[in-house]
Amino acid sequence: MKDTQYKLLNTGAFLFAGIVFLVMIFQYFVGPKYKVSSAEMLEQVENQQRWVMPADLLSLVESNRLQDYLLVDLRNEEEYNRGTMPGAVNISFDKLLDSESLKQLRGRKDIILFSGTESQASLASLLLAGKGFKNVLVMANDFSFIKESVLEKYKSSNAFTHSEKAQYDYPRFFKTSPIEAKQSNASKPKIIETKMIVSGGC
Amino acid sequence: MGPLIPQGFINPDLNLFFAFVIGLGFGSVLEQAGFSSSRKLAGLFYGYDFIVLRVFFTAAITAMTGLLLFSYLGWIDYSMLYVNPTYFWSAIVGGVIMGLGFIMGGFCPGTSVVGAVIGKIDALFFFFGMFIGIFLFGHFYDSFESIYLGHNLGNIFVFDSLGMSREWFAFMLILVALIAFLITQRIEDIVNDTPATVRQSRPSHFFPSFILIFSGLLLLLLPSQPRNSWYETDAKTILSEVANKNHYTDADEIAFSIMQGKNYTVLLVDVRDPESFQRFTLPGAINIPLNDIFDYNWESIFDNHNQKVVLFSHSETQASEAWLLLRRKGYKEMKVLEGGLNNFMNTIFIEEFIPERKRPDCIDMHTARFRTEAKEYFTTGKAIKKIESPQIPVIKIVEIEKPISGGC
Numbered sequence: 188m189k190d191t192q193y194k195l196l197n198t199g200a201f202l203f204a205g206i207v208f209l210v211m212i213f214q215y216f217v218g219p220k221y222k223v224s225s226a227e228m229l230e231q232v233e234n235q236q237r238w239v240m241p242a243d244l245l246s247l248v249e250s251n252r253l254q255d256y257l258l259v260d261l262r263n264e265e266e267y268n269r270g271t272m273p274g275a276v277n278i279s280f281d282k283l284l285d286s287e288s289l290k291q292l293r294g295r296k297d298i299i300l301f302s303g304t305e306s307q308a309s310l311a312s313l314l315l316a317g318k319g320f321k322n323v324l325v326m327a328n329d330f331s332f333i334k335e336s337v338l339e340k341y342k343s344s345n346a347f348t349h350s351e352k353a354q355y356d357y358p359r360f361f362k363t364s365p366i367e368a369k370q371s372n373a374s375k376p377k378i379i380e381t382k383m384i385v386s387g388g389c
Numbered sequence: 390m391g392p393l394i395p396q397g398f399i400n401p402d403l404n405l406f407f408a409f410v411i412g413l414g415f416g417s418v419l420e421q422a423g424f425s426s427s428r429k430l431a432g433l434f435y436g437y438d439f440i441v442l443r444v445f446f447t448a449a450i451t452a453m454t455g456l457l458l459f460s461y462l463g464w465i466d467y468s469m470l471y472v473n474p475t476y477f478w479s480a481i482v483g484g485v486i487m488g489l490g491f492i493m494g495g496f497c498p499g500t501s502v503v504g505a506v507i508g509k510i511d512a513l514f515f516f517f518g519m520f521i522g523i524f525l526f527g528h529f530y531d532s533f534e535s536i537y538l539g540h541n542l543g544n545i546f547v548f549d550s551l552g553m554s555r556e557w558f559a560f561m562l563i564l565v566a567l568i569a570f571l572i573t574q575r576i577e578d579i580v581n582d583t584p585a586t587v588r589q590s591r592p593s594h595f596f597p598s599f600i601l602i603f604s605g606l607l608l609l610l611l612p613s614q615p616r617n618s619w620y621e622t623d624a625k626t627i628l629s630e631v632a633n634k635n636h637y638t639d640a641d642e643i644a645f646s647i648m649q650g651k652n653y654t655v656l657l658v659d660v661r662d663p664e665s666f667q668r669f670t671l672p673g674a675i676n677i678p679l680n681d682i683f684d685y686n687w688e689s690i691f692d693n694h695n696q697k698v699v700l701f702s703h704s705e706t707q708a709s710e711a712w713l714l715l716r717r718k719g720y721k722e723m724k725v726l727e728g729g730l731n732n733f734m735n736t737i738f739i740e741e742f743i744p745e746r747k748r749p750d751c752i753d754m755h756t757a758r759f760r761t762e763a764k765e766y767f768t769t770g771k772a773i774k775k776i777e778s779p780q781i782p783v784i785k786i787v788e789i790e791k792p793i794s795g796g797c
Contacts, residue, residue: 218619314628353731
């Protein structure tokens with residue numbers, strides 16, 4: 188009697204542990220393969236060091252250090268042929284994660300990405316970070332802006348310009364916006380706080 | 390997913406019900422293990438029966454291994470668990486009183502209840518004594534308070550004090566427990582003078598020990614947090630979505646959904662910093678700053694399948710970054726406002742609508758008319774009246790308070 192009970196317990200424990208281990212193995216193979224966790228990706232997003240601002244770019248151009256970097260043009264081939272940065276290679280965005288492109292980038296330490304839109308270049312850098320690339324730099328601003336306002340005619344007022352800046356005084360368009368701001372502040376999710384007393388012990 | 394009550398999966402009001410169910414289980418396990426007999430408990434001190442040590446140690450290492458494994462699998466949020474703070478003096482005084490009571494009465498509080506329930510008279514006395522103690526403690530709490538709350542060390546962990554990692558400590562504890570089981574068994578045999586036939590006919594404990602050691606090793610080898618989760622979205626899927634511009638929603642659509650007001654199916658999420666949000670935001674938008682995006686409070690918002698979530702910022706860069714992070718986490722109904730607020734203002738208020746074709750067709754005329762309407766709508770401030778109730782999720786946060794009870 189005691190023996191069978193013991194055997195039952197043993198099998199139960201073994202089954203439970205087996206299921207947990209199987210789930211672990213299953214989850215490992217089903218999930219996508221990122222080299223960094225999402226929290227580390229968020230750190231990457233917050234890292235302001237990855238931006239190459241117009242002023243940085245200008246100093247690189249003037250001191251002839253731009254050749255030390257691998258410049259990657261993420262636009263499509265047609266746009267690339269129409270004109271690009273000196274020395275840039277073309278890897279169009281939709282082919283970024285192909286094995287050929289990754290081979291081209293692998294081993295290079297200093298990569299600067301730029302694209303038709305700043306957001307696309309930034310997303311590309313995050314996707315590469317997910318593939319284990321470190322220190323991928325991103326050029327701020329769209330390429331058309333870079334070409335006109337940095338490479339051709341540089342204005343010092345543009346030194347730290349990037350796309351993520353308000354171009355207009357928004358409240359000008361929405362007449363009653365002060366009230367609006369208050370209202371939408373109140374429409375933050377309602378948070379109900381409940382107090383719970385935990386007591387422990389056996 | 391877990392812990393279930395603080396995460397809001399289970400109503401905190403059901404606390405007492407679950408306490409009752411767990412209590413039933415706990416009591417029956419104690420009774421099964423023979424803890425209702427004070428002889429068994431006192432055996433720990435005399436060396437003839439170590440079952441108390443074995444049961445509690447097994448419970449501890451099983452719970453520990455399960456907690457670490459489940460937390461690795463993402464089934465339990467380890468950071469949300471409540472950890473009892475350590476009060477140095479009350480721990481020492483309480484420990485001494487508890488030990489004395491244990492060796493004198495042969496019960497600890499939980500087992501005395503079990504003993505009392507099955508009708509043991511000594512357990513009944515112990516049980517009533519406990520209540521007298523509780524009464525006295527409550528009555529003279531004021532004079533005890535300085536000792537009771539004195540020397541608060543906070544939420545300290547043994548592994549931190551020893552300077553080792555959590556996983557190493559778990560592995561060592563498993564080994565220590567298994568060795569302790571072997572040694573106590575030997576001591577029992579010597580004290581009780583067990584005949585050799587009984588010793589040999591004991592069942593083998595190979596399987597459970599193997600599982601525990603294997604789990605301990607697994608925890609040691611794995612990183613403390615998994616880099617990937619199975620529910621996350623593949624990088625290539627994200628890439629193709631961005632390349633095909635599937636992640637965009639345009640300014641016209643957002644303007645239209647704001648003008649619809651009540652029939653909101655879109656939740657606007659402003660990912661800029663709070664100051665910019667205070668200065669200006671779109672009607673009905675809520676603020677979730679980019680660096681705060683993984684806070685678990687927002688999960689219910691992003692996970693709501695009834696509405697599309699549209700992220701926006703000044704331009705589209707920050708919003709796209711937020712989109713990527715959330716999309717990777719596996720949320721599906723996510724969009725980015727194309728060009729951000731700058732483009733929104735541009736489209737609705739500044740740019741004159743010029744159709745690409747020389748002869749504007751029906752759609753172009755509709756677009757032109759819509760933009761004029763939208764412009765008038767926003768400049769006259771009509772947007773404010775219409776937003777009565779954008780679906781605002783209610784978030785429950787259970788704040789866990791320091792307990793004044795505890796102990797076994």
